[in-house]
Amino acid sequence: xxxxxxxxxxxxxxxxxxxxxxxxxxxxxxxxxxxxxxxxxxxxxxxxxxxxxxxxxxxxxxxxxxxxxxxxxxxxxxxxxxxxxxxxxxxxxxxxxxx
Numbered sequence: 001x002x003x004x005x006x007x008x009x010x011x012x013x014x015x016x017x018x019x020x021x022x023x024x025x026x027x028x029x030x031x032x033x034x035x036x037x038x039x040x041x042x043x044x045x046x047x048x049x050x051x052x053x054x055x056x057x058x059x060x061x062x063x064x065x066x067x068x069x070x071x072x073x074x075x076x077x078x079x080x081x082x083x084x085x086x087x088x089x090x091x092x093x094x095x096x097x098x099x
Contacts, residue, residue, distance in 0.1 A: 001072050003080070006031050006090050007062035008047055010055075019052035020062055020082045022070065027078075031065070031090050055082035065090035 005024035013019050023031055029044035053070060062068060067088040070080040 001075050001077075002083075003070050003072070004067055004086065005070055006064075007066045007068050008050055008064055010061055011052065013054075018055040018058070018061075018082075020055045020068060021050050021052050022068055022080075022082065023047070023050055024070065024080075053080045053082050056084070058082070058085055060085075063089070 003024055003026065005022040008021040008023055010018060010020045023029075023045070025031070027045075028050060033044060055068075062085060067086040067090070068082050069084045069086055071083050072078070072080050
């Protein structure tokens with residue numbers, strides 16, 4: 001299964017693996033809590049608690065809000081791998097990052 005998410009930050013693991021902190025809206029809730037329009041979110045994950053996912057080599061390091069593609073082993077798996085950048089961004093001023 002392939003899903004899209006928004007990069008929040010990145011780091012390198014001790015073995016040199018690029019790890020990207022990603023918000024997947026269908027799992028962690030929307031980027032902005034205001035999108036709930038005053039409703040109390042039940043399963044919203046705060047940015048500080050988002051998981052880091054391992055990543056393949058990317059053409060550039062992802063900026064906050066940049067849309068990334070992730071793949072999981074199957075529909076029930078919560079283990080994802082970042083497989084690429086889509087060129088889009090949550091923020092309108094961040095298109096074609098890394099040009």
